[in-house]
Amino acid sequence: xxxxxxxxxxxxxxxxxxxxxxxxxxxxxxxxxxxxxxxxxxxxxxxxxxxxxxxxxxxxxxxxxxxxxxxxxxxxxxxxxxxxxxxxxxxxxxxxxxxxxxxxxxxxxxxxxxxxxxxxxxxxxxxxxxxxxxxxxxxxxxxxxxxxxxxxxxxxxxxxxxxxxxxxxxxxxxxxxxxxxxxxxxxxxxxxxxxxxxxxxxxxxxxxxxxxxxxxxxxxxxxxxxxxxxxxxxxxxxxxxxxxxxxxxxxxxxxxxxxxxxxxxxxxxxxxxxxxxxxxxxxxxxxxxxxxxxxxxxxxxxxxxxxxxxxxxxxxxxxxxxxxxxxxxxxxxxxxxxxxxxxxxxxxxxxxxxxxxxxxxxxxxxxxxxxxxxxxxxxxxxxxxxxxxxxxxxxxxxxxxxxxxxxxxxxxxxxxxxxxxxxxxxxxxxxxxxxxxxxxxxxxxxxx
Amino acid sequence: xxxxxxxxxxxxxxxxxxxxxxxxxxxxxxxxxxxxxxxxxxxxxxxxxxxxxxxxxxxxxxxxxxxxxxxxxxxxxxxxxxxxxxxxxxxxxxxxxxxxxxxxxxxxxxxxxxxxxxxxxxxxxxxxxxxxxxxxxxxxxxxxxxxxxxxxxxxxxxxxxxxxxxxxxxxxxxxxxxxxxxxxxxxxxxxxxxxxxxxxxxxxxxxxxxxxxxxxxxxxxxxxxxxxxxxxxxxxxxxxxxxxxxxxxxxxxxxxxxxxxxxxxxxxxxx
Numbered sequence: 244x245x246x247x248x249x250x251x252x253x254x255x256x257x258x259x260x261x262x263x264x265x266x267x268x269x270x271x272x273x274x275x276x277x278x279x280x281x282x283x284x285x286x287x288x289x290x291x292x293x294x295x296x297x298x299x300x301x302x303x304x305x306x307x308x309x310x311x312x313x314x315x316x317x318x319x320x321x322x323x324x325x326x327x328x329x330x331x332x333x334x335x336x337x338x339x340x341x342x343x344x345x346x347x348x349x350x351x352x353x354x355x356x357x358x359x360x361x362x363x364x365x366x367x368x369x370x371x372x373x374x375x376x377x378x379x380x381x382x383x384x385x386x387x388x389x390x391x392x393x394x395x396x397x398x399x400x401x402x403x404x405x406x407x408x409x410x411x412x413x414x415x416x417x418x419x420x421x422x423x424x425x426x427x428x429x430x431x432x433x434x435x436x437x438x439x440x441x442x443x444x445x446x447x448x449x450x451x452x453x454x455x456x457x458x459x460x461x462x463x464x465x466x467x468x469x470x471x472x473x474x475x476x477x478x479x480x481x482x483x484x485x486x487x488x489x490x491x492x493x494x495x496x497x498x499x500x501x502x503x504x505x506x507x508x509x510x511x512x513x514x515x516x517x518x519x520x521x522x523x524x525x526x527x528x529x530x531x532x533x534x535x536x537x538x539x540x541x542x543x544x545x546x547x548x549x550x551x552x553x554x555x556x557x558x559x560x561x562x563x564x565x566x567x568x569x570x571x572x573x574x575x576x577x578x579x580x581x582x583x584x585x586x587x588x589x590x591x592x593x594x595x596x597x598x599x600x601x602x603x604x605x606x607x608x609x610x611x612x613x614x615x616x617x618x619x620x621x622x623x624x625x626x627x628x629x630x631x632x633x634x635x636x637x638x639x640x641x642x643x644x645x646x647x648x649x650x651x652x653x654x655x656x657x658x659x660x661x662x663x664x665x666x667x668x669x670x671x672x673x674x675x676x677x678x679x680x681x682x683x684x685x686x687x688x689x690x691x
Numbered sequence: 692x693x694x695x696x697x698x699x700x701x702x703x704x705x706x707x708x709x710x711x712x713x714x715x716x717x718x719x720x721x722x723x724x725x726x727x728x729x730x731x732x733x734x735x736x737x738x739x740x741x742x743x744x745x746x747x748x749x750x751x752x753x754x755x756x757x758x759x760x761x762x763x764x765x766x767x768x769x770x771x772x773x774x775x776x777x778x779x780x781x782x783x784x785x786x787x788x789x790x791x792x793x794x795x796x797x798x799x800x801x802x803x804x805x806x807x808x809x810x811x812x813x814x815x816x817x818x819x820x821x822x823x824x825x826x827x828x829x830x831x832x833x834x835x836x837x838x839x840x841x842x843x844x845x846x847x848x849x850x851x852x853x854x855x856x857x858x859x860x861x862x863x864x865x866x867x868x869x870x871x872x873x874x875x876x877x878x879x880x881x882x883x884x885x886x887x888x889x890x891x892x893x894x895x896x897x898x899x900x901x902x903x904x905x906x907x908x909x910x911x912x913x914x915x916x917x918x919x920x921x922x923x924x925x926x927x928x929x930x931x932x933x934x935x936x937x938x939x940x941x942x943x944x945x946x947x948x949x950x951x952x953x954x955x956x957x958x959x960x961x962x
Contacts (some may be wrong), residue, residue, distance in 0.1 A: 254783070400804035409801075459699075536762075634713060634715075651869075651870065651890055
């Protein structure tokens with residue numbers, strides 16, 4: 244081959260390399276950036292006075308005097324709204340029966356929207372559900388609600404050959420010529436005084452339990468559940484995995500049986516995770532009865548089975564990579580096989596083994612399918628350590644899915660879902676960083 | 692060291708396994724919102740009780756009560772004979788508590804001009820004999836038909852009350868929860884689906900069925916054609932005075948009724 248051709252080939256190959264790395268970095272940014280931005284929104288956001296009232300009344304947090312002062316000021320800004328609605332309701336008694344019916348319906352819709360924005364009307368009985376005891380706690384949600392109050396969304400079906408076109412008409416049109424006309428400009432102009440938004444860092448999002456099925460509060464039960472499941476899986480998978488790897492490398496002869504076993508382990512690594520989930524339900528819960536119901540224990544064992552092949556294969560490689568001379572030296576000094584393994588081979592293979600453990604931890608933390616039937620629930624309290632043997636738990640991966648698809652008010656609690664996503668991603672990222680640091684540390688130490 | 696720890700955990704676990712202050716609920720995604728709100732309310736008043744709720748479908752609820760892995764099975768349909776048989780064989784005696792009424796709303800994208808569908812037309816849509824909105828007075832667009840999965844109680848009810856033993860077309864999309872159906876409809880302008888009454892919001896449009904709108908009033912009066920009770924099943928009638936008993940009778944109280952109403956379902960009681 245000519246030198247020039249070779250050079251061109253070289254160049255194009257390295258160009259291809261740069262290109263693919265660029266693509267990877269770009270997709271990482273495209274994927275992670277929205278997760279971080281929207282996830283941070285759960286921790287740092289513009290909170291309204293309702294948020295501070297919620298914190299004070301339900302959790303006893305915040306400055307009581309300052310908050311109640313704010314609540315009073317907000318209430319005086321809200322009073323005209325209530326006054327206008329009350330005045331209008333007495334006013335419609337003078338209208339004709341037909342008009343009265345139309346206005347009653349319209350004002351009922353308006354009232355329920357105002358209730359969603361500001362919470363229950365003064366003097367109204369306290370609703371049972373927490374979601375109805377407070378107005379919008381977040382300024383972004385409040386603004387969306389205000390928009391709903393100001394504009395009625397409808398569809399124009401005039402062209403029968405096409406789908407209807409969305410149109411927004413100002414709600415004030417429905418009340419033209421009545422005293423309620425003044426309400427809409429008032430709400431638009433005084434929204435900030437009524438809700439008093441302020442940028443708030445809600446770091447306790449991580450450590451608070453959920454309130455009213457994730458409408459308010461934080462994600463501590465989920466975070467804790469994920470920790471329990473991950474570490475539980477490691478407790479089962481690590482000893483078994485390392486022992487199996489030692490056996491496969493140091494003791495097993497190269498027979499067909501061992502070959503078969505290796506093939507089995509490899510194919511186990513390729514089994515879809517939902518199969519593990521169903522297996523866990525059928526075997527650990529329904530057959531072995533490790534717990535009365537779904538539980539962290541059952542979920543951990545299922546996850547352990549899932550990550551076991553990874554731990555075995557990676558540990559096997561790490562042990563195999565220990566130079567033969569180490570073994571020979573140990574044996575020549577009179578150490579037995581067991582002694583050699585424990586005091587020479589395992590320490591030398593430790594970096595590789597540790598990496599495999601931490602990477603499988605990341606996998607176990609993020610898996611959803613194996614825990615659906617064995618451990619995960621939509622809502623639950625944070626568990627105490629001894630409760631993990633018998634009780635199910637919420638966990639981040641499952642609850643992200645639950646909030647994204649099953650929850651009755653998906654759009655209103657998106658920020659909580661993204662907060663969970665961010666937490667899970669950061670958790671897995673931290674685990675991987677730990678793996679790298681640990682590996683570097685241990686190999687440095689081993690090199691002396 | 693690890694082993695002893697696990698053993699210790701397991702031992703303590705078994706010691707606590709009979710603890711009556713935990714309630715495990717499993718089953719229907721339709722009953723889910725009620726169950727979650729009840730759990731929240733009950734735990735507020737009884738802080739020592741721990742209640743967990745999973746939403747995995749009515750079929751799973753039935754399986755869980757047969758296998759004894761839950762205390763309460765939330766179901767949006769009645770138990771089937773074979774499930775009763777499996778339960779009896781396992782020594783379980785399922786008792787039904789009707790906690791609320793629900794209508795199955797037929798939902799389309801709000802941009803869809805179709806307002807009214809008779810039950811027969813809905814059946815034709817799901818059988819695939821009507822496949823374009825123009826046959827129903829809408830634009831020329833292929834209908835995307837969305838159904839719940841076969842594990843769902845909502846599916847079973849729909850099959851009984853609407854399909855009349857006819858098979859659904861192969862092209863029907865099956866989705867795993869009420870929320871997922873709603874999301875599919877709100878993002879797809881030519882789609883149709885069905886969800887429990889509590890899942891209808893302003894991002895989708897509920898069409899009238901046989902000219903009757905799906906509202907709590909029409910469901911309560913029995914005029915809405917696709918309505919059904921929602922159940923909680925327990926193994927035997929719970930012991931009086933137990934948390935389990937208090938929980939499954941919560942729907943009878945004024946507060947329970949208020950919760951069911953404010954989530955959008957229809958209470959069986961009227962205060």
